Amino acid sequence: MQKNTLEGKAKTKNGIKRLCFCAVCILLEVIFIVSMITRLNEYAEIVNLLTRLLGTILVLALYASDQTSSMKMPWIILILIFPIMGCVISADWFKWWHTEDAQTV
Numbered sequence: 001m002q003k004n005t006l007e008g009k010a011k012t013k014n015g016i017k018r019l020c021f022c023a024v025c026i027l028l029e030v031i032f033i034v035s036m037i038t039r040l041n042e043y044a045e046i047v048n049l050l051t052r053l054l055g056t057i058l059v060l061a062l063y064a065s066d067q068t069s070s071m072k073m074p075w076i077i078l079i080l081i082f083p084i085m086g087c088v089i090s091a092d093w094f095k096w097w098h099t100e101d102a103q104t105v
Helices: 006-038 044-064 069-081 083-097 100-104
Strands: none
Touching (some): 006 083
16 A cells, blocks of 8 residues: 555645744744834834734634634634734634635535
8 A cells, every 4th residue: 555645745745834834923923022122112012912902802703703612722822822823823714714615524
């Protein structure tokens, strides 16, 4: 039996893309935090407040959704720990979740 199937190669390719995307998002998060500390001292409080406010709104929207808590909890933790990456990823995930294709899965 052949171990390198087409599905296995696709999973590996998608896994590498996801890993790269997450690494880039974490790097952007670190750059954002460092730039807030060094360059944006005047606006740091406002930007941080707006980012946290957006994260809180997304967490409340997620909490009010009709999913199980095992689906909600990882997203809530991700959004609250890394607001920028969590907001970007969850917005994309919410868009996918509310399409007709996702409902038939």
